[in-house]
Amino acid sequence: MKYYIGVDGGGSNLRVALVDETMHLLREVVRGKANPNTLGIQQASDRIQQALREITEGFHEPIRAVGIGISGAPKAIAEKWLRDTVKAVLPFAEVVPSSDEEIALVGANGERRGVLVLSGTGSIAHGANDAGESLTIGGWGYLMGDKGSGYWLGMQALEAYIRHEDGTDTRPTSLVERVRQQCGFKDRFDIIPWLYQPAPDSSKVARLAPLVLEEAQAGDAHARHIVEEGAAELALLAQTIVRRLHITQPRYAFAGSLLTHPTPLAEALCRRLRLPAPPQPRYTPLIGAALLARLTVDPV
Amino acid sequence: MKYYIGVDGGGSNLRVALVDETMHLLREVVRGKANPNTLGIQQASDRIQQALREITEGFHEPIRAVGIGISGAPKAIAEKWLRDTVKAVLPFAEVVPSSDEEIALVGANGERRGVLVLSGTGSIAHGANDAGESLTIGGWGYLMGDKGSGYWLGMQALEAYIRHEDGTDTRPTSLVERVRQQCGFKDRFDIIPWLYQPAPDSSKVARLAPLVLEEAQAGDAHARHIVEEGAAELALLAQTIVRRLHITQPRYAFAGSLLTHPTPLAEALCRRLRLPAPPQPRYTPLIGAALLARLTVDPV
Structure with a gap:
């Protein structure tokens, strides 16, 4: 039996999983964020290494390979860093640096193939074809839109509010009142400090997204229009990957x-x-990291 | 002869003018910025007061009234502050607190009437009708779009660039190459630090606006589309003011x-x-401040 480790440093937690070759979960460790952009490279390394030590403590079988994707550390940039970070704890394991999306x-x-569309606070799409080529698009951050993301949906809700306040849009919508209530706006000027002080906060804006969805x-009608526009933008990301990677039978993941x-x-x-229902994931990204390690070093 | 002072604290400089009742300019003083949001209230006051002392030094006629508009200090909020600031230096002058736009x-x-559309780094519109009612709309800041502004034009240029890079928009446009050159983008990732580090800077983005215009x-075609969309947004601001203030013969100003x-x-x-040409201003905003003071305290 061979053993693999997956490291998922996306979203709100650092998760590490130890699995066997059938992807059966043996151990899991969960820690705080490991984003090198907010923690700094050194502290992010420390946190990852500590979690690796913990999950292998008292485990006496050799670890064949570690798959690792850390948010805020794109594969191309962080490859050496991820390799060095893992090797310092597990010098004999193969390291497969990856990304959130992959x-x-x-x-x-359950395979390194298909088209993934992600929409959380931000939005991004990633795809891989049969020839092993892969592509990531979108994910430009909150200022450039990340269309179809929670931030974008929240900004559309705020825009509905200001256009109503200005009178530049007089169409009736129940969204404006919900925004006013949730944000506690009493007069026209309240939105300025809410949005800009102390500093623009994309998650705060993204927390308005559920209003739009509800x-x-x-x-x-206004909220439905926003949702359709967001879905069109996400579909455009997915379809662009299909086109650019010449994928004929795309297998989508959300x-x-x-x-x-x-x-x-x-x-x-x-x-x-043209999907009958949202595709259900076979495994989590965490197990995906371990599976990626297996697929890379032990292709069947 | 009566004498008036105008104070214009908008844009990049604090300007103070001393005029007679025909708006003939007798003296002018120019200082650095006086924006209370960046300087702090106290330092902004000091700067305004020093400029007032300087312009009246050795001038022995009484000052009838001071009209004053300071950017970052909306009329409703700053009325008392502006009054106190001026009265400390010129206790016998009437004070007419105003705003940039007014x-x-x-x-x-040349009168307190009409519809002004402003597009610089940001965008805003202001109007006043024959009944003396006035209205300001737009001006929500860079995150909410300030559509038709320099920031917005610049962001549209950056969006053309990322959509070209992603391949989500494959229409040919010469704008993308100009953006790449001006910003010095060598690869896909260069835009992220350019835009977000150290912190989003709306004037930096607005400096791309001339590219779009050129x-x-x-x-x-792409740049023309952006310009048309921006103009449509600015026209919407102006027309909303016309509608909400029931102005029948709008006199526009840019x-x-x-x-x-x-x-x-x-x-x-x-x-x-439906204007034959961009309307030419009769006076600068600085003289406008002095004229506003005269119109308010000495209506003919």
């Missing part, structure tokens, strides 16, 4: 909080991609 | 660097507002 795709589809569900629950956004995206 | 409108039209002039030169944006806005 381990999510491999986990969801109002869309309830039938508000990731991120806005697509892995049965939301109007997930439904609208399914319609545009 | 002194620009009064200056441009490319629109040269005939690039302000801000993108509209006070003969740009494609100014031309497109003229077409939408």
Whole structure:
């Protein structure tokens, strides 16, 4: 029996899993965030290494390979860093540096192939074809839109609010009142400190996304329009990957909080991609990281 | 003869003018910025007071009234602050607290009436009707779009670039190459630090606006589309003011660097507002502040 480790440093926690070659989970460790952009490279390394030590403590079989994807550390940039970080603890294991998106795709589809669309606070898409070529698009961050993401949905809700306040849009919508209530806006000027002080915060804006989804569900025309526009943008990401990688039978996967629950956004995206229902992932991104390690070093 | 002072604290400099009742300029003082949001209230007051002392030094006629508009200090909020700041130096002058937009409108039209559209780094519109009612809309800051502004034009140029890089938009456009050159982007990832580090900077983005205007002039379809969309947004601001203030014969004024030169944006806005040419201002906002003071305390 061979053993593999998966490391998933995306989203809100660092997760490490020890699995056997059938992807059966033997041990799991969960820690705080490991994003090198916020923690710094050194502290992110320390945290990953500590979790690796913990999960292998008292485990006497050799670890064949470690698959690792850390959010905020794109594969091309972080390859050497991830390799060095893991090798310092497990010098004899193979290291397979990866990214958030890749381990999510491999986990969801159980193979390194298909098209993943992610919509959480931000949005990004990743794909891989039969020839082994892969591609990541979107994910430009909150200022450039990350269209179809929670931040974007929240900003559309705020825009509905200011256009109503200005009177530049007079169409009736129940969304504006919900925004006013949730944000506690008493007068026109309250949105300025809410949005800009102390500093723009993309998660705060993304927390308005559920309003848009609920109002869309309830039938508000404005909210439905926003959801359709968001789904169109996410579909465009997915279809661009299909086109650029010449994928003929795309196997889609969804990731991120806005697509892995049965939301109007997930439904609208399914319609545009002609899927009967949101695709269900085979494994989590964490197991995806371990599976990626196995697929890379022990291809069957 | 009566004498008035105008104070214009908008844009990049604090300007103070001393004029007679015919708006003939007797003295002018120019200082650095006086924005209370960046300087702090106290230092902004000090700077304004020093400029007032300087312009009245050795001038022995009484000052009848001071009109004052400071950027970053909306009229409703700053009224008491502006009054106290001026009264400390000129206790016998009437004080007419105003705003950037209002002194620009009064200056441009020579009366407290009409509709002003401003597009610089940001965008805003202000109007006043015959009944003395006034209204300001837009001006929500860079995150909420300030559509038709320099920041917005720059972001559209950056969006053209990322959509080209992603391949989600494959239409040919010469704008993308200009963006790449001006920003020095060598690969896909270079835009992330450019845009987000050390912190988002709206003027840096707005400095891409001339590219869009030049490319629109040269005939690039993408750039022309951006300019038309920006002009439509600015026209919507102006028309909303006309509608909400029930103005029947709107007298339009333009302000801000993108509209006070003969740009494609100014031309497109003229077409939408059915103006033969960009309206020429009668006075500067600085003289507008002094004129506002006269119109308020000595209505003819």
